[in-house]
Amino acid sequence: MAVAELTKEPSQMAHPQDEAALPAVAAAAPAEPAPGTPTVVVDDLHIVYRVYGAASASEKGNAANALLRILRRQGRPQMKEVHAVKGVSFVARHGDAIGIIGRNGSGKSTLLRAIAGLLPPHKGSVYTNGQPSLLGVNAALMKELTGERNVVLGCYAMGMTPSEVKEKYDEIVEFSGIGEFVQFPMSTYSSGMGARLRFAIASAKSHNVLLIDEALATGDRDFKRKSQERIQQMRGEAGTVFLVAHNLDVIEETCNRVIWLHKGKIKMDGDPATVLAAYNS
Amino acid sequence: MSQPESAVADSRAGDRAAGPSPTGKESLAALAERHGLRRAIARPSLPVYLRQLWDRRHFVFTYATSRNVSKYSDSALGQLWQVLTPLLNAGVYYLMFGLILGQKKDITNYTAFLITGVFVYSYTQRSITGGAKSISGNLSLIRALHFPRAALPLAYTIQEFQQLAISMGVLFVIVLVTGEPLTWMWLLIPFALLLQTIFNVGMSLLLARVGAFVRDMNQLLPFILRTWLYTSGVFYSIPAKMKDNPEWARFLLEFNPPSVFIDLMRHLLLRTYPEDLAKHQFSHSSLGQLWLYAGFWAAVALIGGFWYFWRAEERYGRG
Numbered sequence: 001m002a003v004a005e006l007t008k009e010p011s012q013m014a015h016p017q018d019e020a021a022l023p024a025v026a027a028a029a030p031a032e033p034a035p036g037t038p039t040v041v042v043d044d045l046h047i048v049y050r051v052y053g054a055a056s057a058s059e060k061g062n063a064a065n066a067l068l069r070i071l072r073r074q075g076r077p078q079m080k081e082v083h084a085v086k087g088v089s090f091v092a093r094h095g096d097a098i099g100i101i102g103r104n105g106s107g108k109s110t111l112l113r114a115i116a117g118l119l120p121p122h123k124g125s126v127y128t129n130g131q132p133s134l135l136g137v138n139a140a141l142m143k144e145l146t147g148e149r150n151v152v153l154g155c156y157a158m159g160m161t162p163s164e165v166k167e168k169y170d171e172i173v174e175f176s177g178i179g180e181f182v183q184f185p186m187s188t189y190s191s192g193m194g195a196r197l198r199f200a201i202a203s204a205k206s207h208n209v210l211l212i213d214e215a216l217a218t219g220d221r222d223f224k225r226k227s228q229e230r231i232q233q234m235r236g237e238a239g240t241v242f243l244v245a246h247n248l249d250v251i252e253e254t255c256n257r258v259i260w261l262h263k264g265k266i267k268m269d270g271d272p273a274t275v276l277a278a279y280n281s
Numbered sequence: 282m283s284q285p286e287s288a289v290a291d292s293r294a295g296d297r298a299a300g301p302s303p304t305g306k307e308s309l310a311a312l313a314e315r316h317g318l319r320r321a322i323a324r325p326s327l328p329v330y331l332r333q334l335w336d337r338r339h340f341v342f343t344y345a346t347s348r349n350v351s352k353y354s355d356s357a358l359g360q361l362w363q364v365l366t367p368l369l370n371a372g373v374y375y376l377m378f379g380l381i382l383g384q385k386k387d388i389t390n391y392t393a394f395l396i397t398g399v400f401v402y403s404y405t406q407r408s409i410t411g412g413a414k415s416i417s418g419n420l421s422l423i424r425a426l427h428f429p430r431a432a433l434p435l436a437y438t439i440q441e442f443q444q445l446a447i448s449m450g451v452l453f454v455i456v457l458v459t460g461e462p463l464t465w466m467w468l469l470i471p472f473a474l475l476l477q478t479i480f481n482v483g484m485s486l487l488l489a490r491v492g493a494f495v496r497d498m499n500q501l502l503p504f505i506l507r508t509w510l511y512t513s514g515v516f517y518s519i520p521a522k523m524k525d526n527p528e529w530a531r532f533l534l535e536f537n538p539p540s541v542f543i544d545l546m547r548h549l550l551l552r553t554y555p556e557d558l559a560k561h562q563f564s565h566s567s568l569g570q571l572w573l574y575a576g577f578w579a580a581v582a583l584i585g586g587f588w589y590f591w592r593a594e595e596r597y598g599r600g
Binding site: 037038039040041042043044048049050089091113114115116117118119120121125126127128129131132133134136137138139140142144145149152153156157158159161162185 | 309310312313314316317318319320321322336337339340343344347348350351354355419421422423424425426427428595596598599
């Protein structure tokens with residue numbers, strides 16, 4: 001169900017607009033989400049966030065200079081504002097799996113966080129149906145704690161109830177495949193084991209609108225296959241999926257639409273084959 | 282989701298109100314409205330926010346416990362430090378103020394008097410310090426998961442409360458060892474702690490917002506808190522110290538929130554302390570007045586802090 005949506009980018013992949021289809025969709029819209037109902041509307045979104053401790057080498061970092069700057073009423077050089085997303089607009093629909101590609105620093109992760117409602121827009125807005133959730137609990141976990149405790153902590157951080165945690169616990173441990181290591185602190189895990197447990201926890205909850213940041217399918221080949229399957233399954237449950245990845249194969253396999261971000265703007269938005277071909281060239 | 286379907290979906294693209302036109306922006310908002318979509322980031326109303334916070338209570342408690350467990354996980358003695366830290370603290374302060382500086386003259390049981398003050402004050406101090414870092418130190422968590430942000434300062438205060446529960450056990454032993462009797466007053470201790478905890482939660486919320494947007498706060502806070510420590514009658518008895526000063530000055534010092542909670546605890550825990558005050562005929566706030574002040578501060582801090590924190594709810598992710 002590839003849907004190329006309107007953005008204000010002139011570089012749009014033009015899709016035929018069949019006006020005849022309009023009434024049918026409009027009628028179906030208000031009831032339950034049918035395929036094609038908008039689930040996420042991003043309207044001229046700008047995101048600015050602050051970075052601390054980013055003084056460049058040319059700015060001398062001693063106390064006298066800091067004092068001078070305050071006296072001259074110059075801003076703090078350690079604090080930089082990063083304009084990560086600059087006027088992005090698109091509409092995502094029920095049933096869409098949208099891949100977001102672009103170079104490092106093109107604003108992909110920031111865009112996902114804004115859709116999830118975690119970063120406030122500087123300008124413009126994001127409208128969503130229900131609560132989009134970012135797949136990932138890394139930030140809530142504590143490496144000094146055992147895997148067991150982290151599973152419980154991660155589940156609660158994602159908003160599960162105690163009975164849900166109880167229900168999912170064995171499944172998570174089993175899926176991660178780390179065996180008795182679950183009783184050891186996470187700091188003793190190999191990076192692959194840590195990634196597996198994190199993915200197992202993060203993917204234990206189903207979401208309406210799911211946002212997946214890259215580097216998910218980590219670990220050995222077996223686990224890669226397992227996690228791909230899990231993502232597919234979650235995609236089935238979720239109405240709309242956003243996937244950020246550098247691995248273009250994954251995007252091509254999973255997505256029916258691709259948005260190419262370049263320096264915070266949409267460079268291209270359309271079906272995977274076309275956009276990926278343009279991106280690769 | 283597979284390719285053949287794309288033709289159907291493409292035809293649906295006509296659903297959008299306007300093509301790439303200058304009016305595109307308005308039509309997007311209208312489109313969102315027509316399909317009942319809501320803004321992804323919007324501050325919930327206060328009652329909704331409170332309910333969301335209640336729904337996350339398990340996270341708050343688990344997070345607090347986890348932080349306490351991980352805190353000492355790399356030391357050989359492990360969780361034993363939860364008891365050793367307050368004990369050593371008490372020892373250091375006793376050495377300093379009890380033996381070297383010799384503040385003992387007006388107070389019969391200075392050891393218990395001092396250690397009560399230190400433990401009660403450090404509970405508030407640590408809640409405030411933790412609260413100030415709870416947002417600024419957890420930006421990655423805030424940018425990754427959805428939950429009412431007040432859960433973080435709340436968890437930090439609860440973590441300190443768990444720590445305090447252990448300290449109180451140590452304190453009870455010290456108090457009994459130094460010859461104080463076990464009295465019915467001890468039954469009121471949980472209520473005093475409850476009021477102080479409410480106060481701490483409020484202060485922690487307040488400082489969480491300040492610390493989130495004014496980074497220099499974390500540098501400044503230790504000095505503020507140390508000044509507060511010295512004015513709160515931790516090492517000395519305010520009524521004794523202020524006996525030659527005007528009444529209003531004494532009241533001002535006694536009305537200071539940490540002084541209130543410290544004095545309240547001393548009245549409940551130590552029999553000798555009220556006796557000392559009576560013996561020297563120092564004018565001082567009565568126990569009833571102390572309860573009143575404590576309730577006042579708890580209410581003001583909680584309501585003010587919560588409201589102030591909630592007002593910036595949607596902005597904490599920006600940093």
